[in-house]
Amino acid sequence: MAGVTERTDQKDRASDPETTVTEGFERPLVTVDVVILTLRAGVLHTLLMKRGADPFQGTWALIGGYIHPQEDEDLEAAARRILRSKAGIDTPYVEQLQGFGDARRDPRGWTVTFAHVALIPSDTLSPRHGANAETVAWWPVDARAVAPPLAFDHARILAAAVTRVRNKVEYTSLPIHLLPPRFTLTDLQRVYEQILGRPIEKSQFRRRIAEANFLETVPGEFRQSSNRPAQIYRIKTGLSTIFFDRTI
Amino acid sequence: MAGVTERTDQKDRASDPETTVTEGFERPLVTVDVVILTLRAGVLHTLLMKRGADPFQGTWALIGGYIHPQEDEDLEAAARRILRSKAGIDTPYVEQLQGFGDARRDPRGWTVTFAHVALIPSDTLSPRHGANAETVAWWPVDARAVAPPLAFDHARILAAAVTRVRNKVEYTSLPIHLLPPRFTLTDLQRVYEQILGRPIEKSQFRRRIAEANFLETVPGEFRQSSNRPAQIYRIKTGLSTIFFDRTI
DNA sequence: CTAAGTTAGTTGCTAAATGACACGAAGTGG
DNA sequence: CCACTTCGTGTCATTTAGCAACTAACTTAG
Numbered sequence: 001m002a003g004v005t006e007r008t009d010q011k012d013r014a015s016d017p018e019t020t021v022t023e024g025f026e027r028p029l030v031t032v033d034v035v036i037l038t039l040r041a042g043v044l045h046t047l048l049m050k051r052g053a054d055p056f057q058g059t060w061a062l063i064g065g066y067i068h069p070q071e072d073e074d075l076e077a078a079a080r081r082i083l084r085s086k087a088g089i090d091t092p093y094v095e096q097l098q099g100f101g102d103a104r105r106d107p108r109g110w111t112v113t114f115a116h117v118a119l120i121p122s123d124t125l126s127p128r129h130g131a132n133a134e135t136v137a138w139w140p141v142d143a144r145a146v147a148p149p150l151a152f153d154h155a156r157i158l159a160a161a162v163t164r165v166r167n168k169v170e171y172t173s174l175p176i177h178l179l180p181p182r183f184t185l186t187d188l189q190r191v192y193e194q195i196l197g198r199p200i201e202k203s204q205f206r207r208r209i210a211e212a213n214f215l216e217t218v219p220g221e222f223r224q225s226s227n228r229p230a231q232i233y234r235i236k237t238g239l240s241t242i243f244f245d246r247t248i
Numbered sequence: 249m250a251g252v253t254e255r256t257d258q259k260d261r262a263s264d265p266e267t268t269v270t271e272g273f274e275r276p277l278v279t280v281d282v283v284i285l286t287l288r289a290g291v292l293h294t295l296l297m298k299r300g301a302d303p304f305q306g307t308w309a310l311i312g313g314y315i316h317p318q319e320d321e322d323l324e325a326a327a328r329r330i331l332r333s334k335a336g337i338d339t340p341y342v343e344q345l346q347g348f349g350d351a352r353r354d355p356r357g358w359t360v361t362f363a364h365v366a367l368i369p370s371d372t373l374s375p376r377h378g379a380n381a382e383t384v385a386w387w388p389v390d391a392r393a394v395a396p397p398l399a400f401d402h403a404r405i406l407a408a409a410v411t412r413v414r415n416k417v418e419y420t421s422l423p424i425h426l427l428p429p430r431f432t433l434t435d436l437q438r439v440y441e442q443i444l445g446r447p448i449e450k451s452q453f454r455r456r457i458a459e460a461n462f463l464e465t466v467p468g469e470f471r472q473s474s475n476r477p478a479q480i481y482r483i484k485t486g487l488s489t490i491f492f493d494r495t496i
Numbered sequence: 497c498t499a500a501g502t503t504a505g506t507t508g509c510t511a512a513a514t515g516a517c518a519c520g521a522a523g524t525g526g
Numbered sequence: 527c528c529a530c531t532t533c534g535t536g537t538c539a540t541t542t543a544g545c546a547a548c549t550a551a552c553t554t555a556g
Contacts, residue, residue, distance in 0.1 A: 069274060069276065072358075075348070096346050098347070102321060103321065109317065110317035114349070203534085225531090226531070227522075230532075230534090231534090450505080451544090452542090452544080455542095475504075476502080
């Protein structure tokens, strides 16, 4: 069934990775795309950009760009730079999703992209009604689908990003990246519920969060409203996303 | 803090993804690497190849190659072709791990690679002692480390692959890909234990597997030995990797 | 032919974890 | 000061994990 080939022949040698410059094969076009997700009024939204040039001119697409070998340290740095220059978003949570590459996603030929997911705090981005209101906009991501048809295979990438986030929310503290630095436990629970699309028992939720031990109270600070004030929490310094032992 | 930029300026436009051909930026070199994992005598092993040319001539490296735009449908197809041509391994379990790319991993400059993980059944590959015994070999992956120093950032990729597999084994049926098509429940339990590095309670393990409902008995077939024969199982047709509700 | 040894597979029990729910606490507004 | 709302915790039935014992089915030694 499986076995090791006898020898790498001449053709194989020529196409050895990182051995010689490719011979007879064009280098695929490499891009970096970022799926930006946030919660707006309790619904997951993504930031899309209307393409200004062919292919897919006038079609909505993910925020993306090329690697700048002179500027970019690595792939994540490239994603962060693109995020900053194209969407004006600075240093949020960015993680690589996966690569997508084939012959058909771009009419110009074989291309590859490194898809990333960026999470930004709820409602910190106000929708723009200025010069670029018509080229950059938030779109709701309801039941694993967005309203507009997307360029390239971006619908597939977006779906993969949302699936990744939904799965990861089940067993990590990922939602903290969708909240401002200080929040209440009820705020956090709402985010979990909104992304997972199902209610979570309050006492169980609080038990899990307490066990995970990644939050601390801000002593003496409470969210005031027309009822019992809620304790304000923040993430313990030095901690990032926490993995729970079990599902939330 | 976060906001949408006013407009994409001239420079941004020039570097718009998939809009125009890159101007002033070289295309990074694109490769596909595969971390091949199997169990040999109860220990996780990976298949490495000694590099025949610079850079890193004579150093052990992952199996990898270039994308062939004419032949390869997509990234996974490229990984499968490389697997076949370089290691003689056909259609096993292949999944993309993630992309790695920066300016320092290859002395020739900015390169990117799409790292994949391939799992192949235990002990179906006999170690070769033929012509290429010295250029292709199995290496044990013990405590998140392999014996030889690896070329490029392959040590990091290998570590990421092993971490991914270890994590995924906790809550999926991934180990079935490390077994032949027919196996006993004890075989399967052994694989889980060997990869996770801890014992699992027999009765609990069998309960979980039964609940997950992805195996079926092969009626009348038993593994014969010098004691009570064990029922042979196979994966139900049409099912691939199953996700459990809880950890194993 | 039988007893000992080994692995397969199931069952039972106890302690801990989980899920559903209720109740007291702490504020506001009429 | 009473009704109302949300915060936060406590209670308890049910489920699950961890452990161990037990039966089943076979081989081999004597």
